[in-house]
Amino acid sequence: MTTATDVNKPKMQPRPTGRKLSLPMIMIGVAGLLVLVSIVRLITGADGITSVGQMSTALKLAVPIGLAGLGGLWAERAGVVNIGLEGMMILGTWFGAWAGYQWGPWTGLVFGVIGGAIGGLIHAIATVTFKVNHIVSGVAINILAIGATRYMSTFAFEGVEGGTSKQSPPVESLGTFSIPGLSTWLDSLNEKGWFLISDIAGLLGGVVTGLSPLTVIAIALVPVSWWILWRTSFGLRLRSCGEHPVAAESLGVNVYKYKYLAVIISGGFAGLGGAFLSIVSANIYLEGQTGGRGYIGLASMIFGNWMPGGLALGAGLFGYTDSLNLRGGGTNVHALLLLLFFLLVIAIGWMIWQKRYVPALVTSAVAALVLVWYLLTNEVPSQFVTATPYVVTLLVLALSAQRLRMPKADGQPYYKGQGK
Template identity: 55%
Template sequence: MSQGALTTPEAPFLEPKTPARRFRVTWRVLLLALGALVLLLSFARTVTGAVDLTSAGAINASIALAIPIGLAALGGLWAERAGVVNIGLEGMMILGTWCGAWGAIQFGNPWAGVLAGAIGGALGGLLHAIATVTFGVDHIISGVAITILGQGVTQFLSKVTFAQMPGGGDSQSPPVPKPEVVSVPWDQIGDPLRTLEAKQWFLLSDVAGILRGLTTNVSLLTILAILLVPLSYYLLWRTAFGLRLRSCGESPVAAESLGVNVYTYKYIAVLVSGALAGIGGAFLAQVAASAYREGQTGGRGFIGLAAMIFGNWRPGGLAGGAVLFGYTDALQLRRGGESVHALLLVVTILLAAVAVYQLVRQNRARAALITGVATVAVFVVFALTDTVPSEFTSVTPHITTLLVLSLAAQRLRPPAAVGAPYRRGQGK
């Protein structure tokens, strides 16, 4: 093209367009979002009088309920990043609850129970890997089968072990040793957080309640579980091992061409996945409760899978999803009607913000209209009622799961080859 051609009116259209800046989640963005959420909860607490929204007890219970969901989600992340759909997380968690209780009782040590729970979950993961990786069974069918198997096996084992122990039964174990809990010794300086929380001041009391909930009566197993999130991020995104494992979930044929043993990495990923779900089950038996009980998982393996999807297959995102589901579960267990009713105001404000974002930033008028209609509907329910029926509050975590997944569906990007069948040499 000649130099003169560059000065024609058509020349600007020949120049490459500058790519739009992609929104990035940074620490500053996360801190701002967290501050805005605390401010919103404080506003809702002040308007409605639902003190449990930011109370220390609710926050402490939220952590206890979020940990097993987060561990199941982390297990799902490991498996699906390697290309294996692990819908059997619920069954592996069930095995973890029984093994965690049995190990702690048998050896008189809660950490032996945690190890036994991890082994029990890993055994479920091994079965899933054999079925899906070696024999090519459909991942969904294998996962459902493992969940059913986990329920049947633990029922049988309870009858032949726990039923013979003092204080046990066919569907529950005797009391289980608990891991040690730690607290910041606020009482040595007059417990200023408790005093500030009791004053019910706007924002200040809410921050005090949240901090007190995060720093009192925290189980050592909770701290270990939290540390597994950054550890998983480091292993999967900052090491050569993690790069190879993730390549198996994106393009196993390309990984094989570079010398990666795809079968080995898939097996490792699913075994780790089962172990993490098993630790989550042990947490339920030792920390969230004082003994193993049949049906103890309550579908948390499936909710963990939803938290993983909400987190877009990233450790930080799934941790946020687990905290969200744990928080709603804690509220409905403590003061269900009053607290869940107050959450309707929070949901109204968040939906209104989403509608404005869809209209102004994304230029999606139809989506903004639908979200706006939902905003009005939720606000009308909030304005015309004083409490929420107990029948509704009991399913609040599951409704939250559906709402979050529906709002997050537009930005999801799963591993490219997740769930796809793979056979060595198929790309040759």
Template identity: 75%
Template sequence: MSTAPVLDKPAAAPAARRKVSLPVLLLIVSGLLCLVSAVRLITDADGLTSVSQMSTALQLAVPIGLAGLGGLWAERAGVVNIGLEGMLILGTWFGAWAGYQWGPWVGVIAALVGGALGGLVHALATVTFNVNHIVSGVAINILALGATRYLSVLMYDGMDGATSRQSPAVPSLGEFTVPGLADALADLNKQGYFLISDIAGLLGGVMTGVSWLTLIAVALIPLSWWILWRTAFGLRLRSCGENPVAAESLGVNVIKYKYLAVIISGALAGLGGAFLSMVSSNYYLEGQTGGRGYIGLAAMIFGNWMPGGLALGASLFGYSDTLKVRGGTENTHALLLLIAILALLAVAWLIWKKKYVGGAVTLAVSVLLFFWYASTDSVPSQVATAMPYVLTLLVLALSAQRLRMPKADGQPYRKGQGK
């Protein structure tokens, strides 16, 4: 009889989370478009996928996406940036002020610098002095609001066409419409065909009245992905957010990369502010950010700290924001049916996954939404106004279990702490 010690079996490694492949993602998007088209035909809410609706959604999604992209750069280097709202505010003020003085493109540069200054303050507090990242971000939001209020009184009070809370009109950056194709897509959208007209509305929206700053913002999404995931600079920056001690042991200047990431983060948020004060409107107005910095942070989390997911999240929030701008009550009432159907599909998914409690709760929500839709012809305008914020909470709650943030995100770091 053997006397060799009995060895315990090694614990099974946790199963790796499966990534959604491109064909599966395209299939999901196609199915969602078909469902939206069906709801549009049932409810006669043609505004759901009209060219004007999609164009407005793109315009509203850009500042959210730029703020979220700024958060992505900072958090990939391990710095939580709650101060995105304040950096947006700085971008709106500096963009409008410099744009009025010296022209719109100078205003864009000034907005980048203003947001970058906010990022520099955040980096100084969190990276150099190890201030809690949340505390520093909240302080920057308060500081930016107070500073721009003071500067507005100092610069604009008594100026023609301005008040202590609003700048004079800023020259336009200009916009373009794809000739011929945009009109053809708009005509096809008006026909009301199943799916075809909805796709025409989606494509027409990104070809009609597009600002040059919108093109820059859209190009920054793949550019950020390429820099962060396909260059040595990006690899070093991301290593600072995953394991800064190991990165330092390999010769990476962690402090430098954290500073660069947070300053770039602020500049991107500042660019989003310039969009608000120079494209969405042609003036700075106190409070015009409307919490978009926080929504951008939610879009980044929804996108699992990836540029592509961030773009989808920003588009979702931007579309929900259009409900209070264009036909809010009618379209919101139609969306009740869409959300109820999606909840019903979620019930089937949860039951298949044997999550019966979650399935029962989701079924109850679906039934309530169906009842709300069937028993009313419209919804209060306040529902459309609150939809972006409600959607933010729902998306974060539903996506929380699949998220994977950088491992060292928000953790304090001092040079040489691994020695």
């Protein structure tokens, strides 16, 4: 029974999820991380962790992850969870290679976008029109994409010179370019091994060396997506569908239309990421080529708190950890154990300052184990190096979970006129 006293009681407000990170705070954090990495490099002698080659490889590996993450961002800002990014990337790899080896790489990119958009359209029909659970629909698309591409490969690639039922013929490369003069100067500066300066030179050198035209396009899509979603009326209407679709409908927004557009665009981004893998990274389609990058792209979107800038940082982090598997292997990962120890020590100090003594004690034990691991070994096993991107994905999501805020209506079914 409700009493007058109960009615007058103030309602409990949800606990804040933490202070919003501003751009200056993010820049300070990145600068601090660079200082720590430089210290670790000098202590361990693992110059490869900030070399131009390492950073260039990391950027190449980060691009498909970032494109998949952008796809997830567009869909979820409109209120549709897109677990099917992996399947849409698979469609992008296949359609990109299929069109690329016949009509050239640029045509392949267009068809890769179309292939991913088809997956997005299927997801939109299932979730928006038929109100299928978003997770179930996404998983179904991932399974469907694997089967469909395997089936189509037997007709499109088998019997063709250079092709089999599991791979396409070679695709013509888009080519690469470097910024003349600047890339050479940064490379020479990186090789000097100076504290911090050489590390910054390695980071910048990786961004201006051996670039694919599609890499430049992918980087540009991050600020373009931010501008469209946060600085245009179209973006405002789209985001309103993910926050409060009933209120959006009451203001005349066609919620169904915007959800459909968002999910199709989402699939297009994921398909472009898939086409990058088959046309730029490998110049060939291979079965299983995506390797879970659609899921990692989704993780980078969550890490970035559903914002393009944070998403780009997350994709860069995952691309860097993935690049360790290709360059330096166990030696570089072993050096980063010391970096992890320093980061844990900083976290311990922060917890003590906040008087969170139990978490600080647990973190101290973990830090001690990491330090012992580093001191008693010279190299990390190859199996751990291979698993590093996925371990980092889990750790980042676990540690950043408290400050996240997804769109309020994300994943919820919408019925037209439900607010009447």
